[in-house]
Amino acid sequence: MRTGSQAALEREVDDVARALHRRGAVAESIALLRGALARDGSQASSRQLLEAALAGGPLGAPSTTVELGYELVDAWIRRGMLVEALALLGGTALGSREKGREWANLLGELLAPVPVDADDSLRAMYTELVTGGASVALTLLEERERQAPPMPAWAGRRLALLRWMLLDNAEVLDATDGPDATAPSELAAVLGVVLKRGLLAGRAAVSELAARTPADRDAARTLAALDVLVASVEEEAQRVGASTKTMPMVGLTAALLQLRMGNLREAMALLERRADDSPDGARARRLLEEVDVLSRVLEGQPATQDEELSRETTQLGPLFDEPTLDQRLDRQDTSSAHIVLPDDAEPSGRLTLVEIGRGEGRTVEQSSADQQAEALVSEGRLDEAEQVYRGLLALFPHRVEWGRRADELRRQRLRQSAPDGVLVRAIRPIK
Amino acid sequence: MIPRVSRPPAPGWTLPPTTETDGRALVLYVDVDDGSFRETAERLRAAYNVIRAQKDREACDAIRMYHQHLVAVLLDVDMPGSILDGILLTRILRGRVPEMGVPPFARNLPELDVPIVLVTGSESYAHEDMRRYGGDRLMQKPVEIHKLTLALTDWHLARR
Numbered sequence: 001m002r003t004g005s006q007a008a009l010e011r012e013v014d015d016v017a018r019a020l021h022r023r024g025a026v027a028e029s030i031a032l033l034r035g036a037l038a039r040d041g042s043q044a045s046s047r048q049l050l051e052a053a054l055a056g057g058p059l060g061a062p063s064t065t066v067e068l069g070y071e072l073v074d075a076w077i078r079r080g081m082l083v084e085a086l087a088l089l090g091g092t093a094l095g096s097r098e099k100g101r102e103w104a105n106l107l108g109e110l111l112a113p114v115p116v117d118a119d120d121s122l123r124a125m126y127t128e129l130v131t132g133g134a135s136v137a138l139t140l141l142e143e144r145e146r147q148a149p150p151m152p153a154w155a156g157r158r159l160a161l162l163r164w165m166l167l168d169n170a171e172v173l174d175a176t177d178g179p180d181a182t183a184p185s186e187l188a189a190v191l192g193v194v195l196k197r198g199l200l201a202g203r204a205a206v207s208e209l210a211a212r213t214p215a216d217r218d219a220a221r222t223l224a225a226l227d228v229l230v231a232s233v234e235e236e237a238q239r240v241g242a243s244t245k246t247m248p249m250v251g252l253t254a255a256l257l258q259l260r261m262g263n264l265r266e267a268m269a270l271l272e273r274r275a276d277d278s279p280d281g282a283r284a285r286r287l288l289e290e291v292d293v294l295s296r297v298l299e300g301q302p303a304t305q306d307e308e309l310s311r312e313t314t315q316l317g318p319l320f321d322e323p324t325l326d327q328r329l330d331r332q333d334t335s336s337a338h339i340v341l342p343d344d345a346e347p348s349g350r351l352t353l354v355e356i357g358r359g360e361g362r363t364v365e366q367s368s369a370d371q372q373a374e375a376l377v378s379e380g381r382l383d384e385a386e387q388v389y390r391g392l393l394a395l396f397p398h399r400v401e402w403g404r405r406a407d408e409l410r411r412q413r414l415r416q417s418a419p420d421g422v423l424v425r426a427i428r429p430i431k
Numbered sequence: 432m433i434p435r436v437s438r439p440p441a442p443g444w445t446l447p448p449t450t451e452t453d454g455r456a457l458v459l460y461v462d463v464d465d466g467s468f469r470e471t472a473e474r475l476r477a478a479y480n481v482i483r484a485q486k487d488r489e490a491c492d493a494i495r496m497y498h499q500h501l502v503a504v505l506l507d508v509d510m511p512g513s514i515l516d517g518i519l520l521t522r523i524l525r526g527r528v529p530e531m532g533v534p535p536f537a538r539n540l541p542e543l544d545v546p547i548v549l550v551t552g553s554e555s556y557a558h559e560d561m562r563r564y565g566g567d568r569l570m571q572k573p574v575e576i577h578k579l580t581l582a583l584t585d586w587h588l589a590r591r
Contacts, residue, residue: 027558027568031585038588083584090581101577105477108577111584112478113502115456130584131591154455154478 006269010036010043013084015062016072017049020091022061028091029053035083039132041390068092073103077165079263080134082111110161115154119144122155129162135257138162166261184300187219191297194226198262203230221303225290232287233260251407252280255287264291264298276400373405382413455480457500458579461490461517462507462550462572470573471505471550478576487513487520488536494524498541503583505574508551508561517549518564525565546586550574 013036020029033050036043049059066072068088076085089095089104114126121144128137141159145151151159183189190209194202203226210219236256255270268291274284297303369392376385389406393399458479462468463486472481482497484490487510494504504524506517514534515523522528524543546567549556561569568582 027585028581031581031588034585034588038591083581083588086577086581086584090577095577101575104577105474105575108575108580109478112576112580113456113583113587116500116502130588 006040009079010040010046011063012066012072013043013081014045014049015064015066016068016084016088017046017053018059018062019066019068020087021053021059023091025091026053028087029059032084032087032091035081035087035130035132038083038130039081068094070094070100070103073100077107078261079266080132080166082107082134083130083132086111106161106165110158110165115152118152118155121147122151125155125158134162134166135254138166183298185297187216187222187303188298188300191222191294194262194294195264195298199226199230199233199260202226202262218297218303221293222297225293225303228290229259229287229294232256232283252284252287255284259287259291264294267291268295273400273403370402377409382409385409386413456502457482457497458503458505459484459490459493459497459501460505461485461487461493461510461520462505463510463512464507464572467507467550467552467572474573475576475579478580485512486510487515487534490520491537491540494540494543498543501543501545503546503548503579504543505548505550505570505579506566507572508549508553508556508569518561518566521547521549521561521565527565546583548574548579548582 013032017029017032017036020026020032030050030053033046033053036046037050052059073085073088073094076082076088086104086107089100089107094100095104111129114122118126121140125137125140125144128134128140138159141151141155141162144155145159183192187206187209190205191202193205203223206219206223206226210216210223213219233256236253251270251274255267255274258264258267258270268288271284271288271291274280275288293303369388373385373388373392376382376388386406386409389402389409393402393406455476456479458475458481460468460471460481461484462471468481468483472483475481479502482493484493490506494501506520508517510516510520515537519528520537523533523537524540524547526542530538547565548568548570549561549566550570550572552572556569558569567586570578570582
């Protein structure tokens with residue numbers, strides 16, 4: 001199931017593609033849609049638009065007014081939508097103006113194909129870059145930088161560019177960019193700094209407001225939420241920095257990177273996926289509560305829902321409480337166990353869902369689709385197995401274990417494509 | 432020299448890092464016009480090593496020599512002074528010309544699995560025509576790095 005923010009982003013991308021197409025920038029419109037689908041293949045409407053564009057048909061008018069400006073390019077870059085941002089610049093006059101052209105050229109350099117003889121980790125980095133995995137690409141480059149032989153100069157330059165785009169500029173202050181006058185409250189306007197410049201800058205801004213208005217409970221609660229999130233990001237950075245092992249750039253690690261960059265929606269989406277029965281579930285839920293406080297404030301709602309909740313959430317216990325194995329097993333949901341059987345009546349092996357009722361005890365049926373996917377894994381066809389799991393997950397979003405398995409397979413694939421493991425440290429220590 | 436960015440490209444951005452680059456992806460540029468080559472090479476050099484052939488025969492030699500390392504081939508549509516123009520060379524490279532119609536120097540070229548971008552200084556060619564002949568994109572000279580990269584990215588994503 002797609003979240004509201006994913007659907008909104010998909011609409012935005014589709015509308016920009018339509019706008020570019022109407023301006024005659026057909027190639028850029030197609031590249032934009034291909035970039036979006038490479039990032040998230042489940043966008044059905046984008047796929048339809050791409051097919052229409054490839055067939056030479058019209059794409060229709062945008063469903064809303066789309067402002068094709070630097071702000072949108074900036075927002076897309078911060079989300080790691082680098083191909084889409086480049087297509088937007090190339091398909092409009094933005095890319096030919098002096099400022100936009102410089103920006104386009106930097107993206108053109110960053111996204112350029114790697115040399116044919118580049119090593120596997122750098123090739124994996126390129127794949128991530130053009131498929132929406134900019135933060136993974138960054139970690140791949142950082143990991144590669146620590147290995148021998150030394151990285152070629154062009155790769156070092158891309159690492160610097162990527163750090164600059166994803167990290168440095170998430171935290172810089174724009175002198176011309178004051179508080180949002182249209183924000184629903186002063187606190188919301190100040191907190192908007194998080195979205196523009198990252199978590200640390202946002203915390204500093206809210207801290208200043210809270211000091212100025214000590215009686216404002218919402219400001220105090222918001223600051224408390226920011227403190228928790230910043231502490232968690234810093235703790236993760238230290239944990240990862242201290243580890244000599246390769247760390248997966250998924251789950252909480254990825255969520256915390258998004259948080260640091262101020263991408264609250266992306267962080268929430270990642271945390272929600274971990275908040276069920278994953279080993280990190282308790283921590284994810286705690287973080288989610290704090291991010292939810294920020295979201296409420298940004299929408300002009302009170303930070304504190306009621307006194308009791310406020311007390312509960314501001315007196316925080318350890319963030320890293322992990323459930324015991326028994327707790328995890330007890331939480332395992334067998335009530336919605338399904339079995340997926342091939343339907344002989346259907347052509348081409350379509351799968352039919354059969355509800356087998358509330359599960360008893362801890363027995364969970366292994367579905368035939370699982371088995372098929374695992375059979376692909378045993379044959380080394382990880383890519384196809386991952387696709388099977390992702391397809392199943394799209395049909396049954398509550399089966400989080402399929403999502404986890406798909407993520408595992410993706411990591412496994414990337415490890416295979418790069419020696420010594422490449423999915424790596426995600427967050428650099430905060431100074 | 433790589434063109435330096437003298438100021439932030441957008442509000443709120445710091446200056447980008449500057450590093451001389453090396454070992455970049457290899458691109459073959461076929462054009463007899465020195466000025467056009469210089470300008471394009473200068474624009475692309477931040478991310479691409481541009482090697483040049485002036486005429487058709489030289490282009491075929493370069494393809495034989497470098498085909499395993501190329502990430503793209505850029506051909507002038509007109510190629511004045513050559514037997515083959517960019518369109519015919521594209522069709523040969525895509526295997527669309529019977530051998531008897533191919534001049535000896537262009538026979539038995541290695542299979543080239545990279546995008547072919549046709550470049551022109553004229554407004555009279557259409558992108559769709561170039562596609563019909565087996566080209567992947569038509570671009571105006573001098574070629575901009577962001578336009579080439581977007582075209583190559585699109586080509587890669589289409590093949591995933």
